[in-house]
Amino acid sequence: MEMEQYPGDESGLGNVTNCSGAPGEVAKATTATETTLLVLLLGALTLMTALANGGVIAAIGTTRKLHLPANYLICSLAFTDFLVAALVMPLSTLYIATETWSLGRVVCEIWLSVDMTCCTCSILHLCAIALDRYWAITDAIEYARKRTARRAAAMVAIVWTISIFISMPPLFWRHSQGANASNRSRCVIEHDHVGYTIYSTFGAFYIPMGLILILYYRIYSAAKTLYQKRGSTRYLSSRSTDSQNSLANCRTAHALCVSDMSNSDPTLEFDKLHVTIRIPPFEAEVEGSSERSQICSSRERKAARILGLILGAFVLCWLPFFIKELLVGLHLVHPSPQLSDFLTWLGYVNSLINPLLYTSFNEDFKQAFKRLLRCKDHA
Numbered sequence: 001m002e003m004e005q006y007p008g009d010e011s012g013l014g015n016v017t018n019c020s021g022a023p024g025e026v027a028k029a030t031t032a033t034e035t036t037l038l039v040l041l042l043g044a045l046t047l048m049t050a051l052a053n054g055g056v057i058a059a060i061g062t063t064r065k066l067h068l069p070a071n072y073l074i075c076s077l078a079f080t081d082f083l084v085a086a087l088v089m090p091l092s093t094l095y096i097a098t099e100t101w102s103l104g105r106v107v108c109e110i111w112l113s114v115d116m117t118c119c120t121c122s123i124l125h126l127c128a129i130a131l132d133r134y135w136a137i138t139d140a141i142e143y144a145r146k147r148t149a150r151r152a153a154a155m156v157a158i159v160w161t162i163s164i165f166i167s168m169p170p171l172f173w174r175h176s177q178g179a180n181a182s183n184r185s186r187c188v189i190e191h192d193h194v195g196y197t198i199y200s201t202f203g204a205f206y207i208p209m210g211l212i213l214i215l216y217y218r219i220y221s222a223a224k225t226l227y228q229k230r231g232s233t234r235y236l237s238s239r240s241t242d243s244q245n246s247l248a249n250c251r252t253a254h255a256l257c258v259s260d261m262s263n264s265d266p267t268l269e270f271d272k273l274h275v276t277i278r279i280p281p282f283e284a285e286v287e288g289s290s291e292r293s294q295i296c297s298s299r300e301r302k303a304a305r306i307l308g309l310i311l312g313a314f315v316l317c318w319l320p321f322f323i324k325e326l327l328v329g330l331h332l333v334h335p336s337p338q339l340s341d342f343l344t345w346l347g348y349v350n351s352l353i354n355p356l357l358y359t360s361f362n363e364d365f366k367q368a369f370k371r372l373l374r375c376k377d378h379a
Helices: 032-062 069-098 104-138 141-147 150-167 172-175 193-236 241-262 267-271 289-330 337-357 365-376
Strands: 016-018
Touching: 032 069, 032 365, 069 104, 069 150, 069 337, 104 141, 104 150, 104 172, 104 193, 104 289, 104 337, 150 193, 172 289, 193 289, 289 337
Parallel strands: none
Antiparallel strands: none
């Protein structure tokens, strides 16, 4: 996501739409040592992002147990973040290190378009995953029938289509401004379209963020309600045949939810870990209301902790960047190129965090990663 400059503005403190600033216009040159250390740091982040997302793709591709519709969304997210690491971050590192663009206008336009599309697509994937989880927990039985590979593919196609439509408009005015000699050493999106800034920032981040926050709040509320209801149902099950029948129905519904969802869903992985506690044989009964309360409270805290990590990482990585984007687009601030670069790479780091958060709480993924490492050691 590159810095945009107002027409006629030679200061380089331009309007930013979607990525790193124009490093060639930094007023104070950095020393060779600082540049080397910076390149090493950015290179390490790029390599780790590629390896982490490549590992997720390999784990899903080689493990039959992970071949589930929900995991296809995880795999698509990993592929998108891998593209960020492979196609976007290396050129951004080169541009920051050399402080000039030397790869030509065609490569520049391809890079800017890929950058905007992939970063937007990564964010929208998080929205699609949250929507999939919301349907799975609030309508478990019905959605278990609808949760197919074809449905996952349709969601991925919609995400990519929206991303392309958000990143496409600059192509229409970039050609007319990229031919003059003063722009050949820079790779930035030069325009002064306030309407597009609002359109792109809200479409790529603010609307998805609002939807993600609402969905995960409802997921947590639904999970908390289920814990409380099931604790009460187990307490009464030994006193009524009707209660046993009701619990049996609950077990059936939950079996569908756990077997399909928790395998790929860190948000509800604690359901899988505690399934034998939460759904014991009918002969077993939880001893006392205090024990039931402690169990429910423990699960609720774990759910809140996992959700907090997912939402916190997303918001902390991207919110500063898009606040800056909107303020610059409205001509309210003119951040330095160094600040623009920092906020851009803070957003890139989300592509490294995603594969860690969305798989590290899941035992099936952990086992798949261990098998991959063992195969590497044998090789």
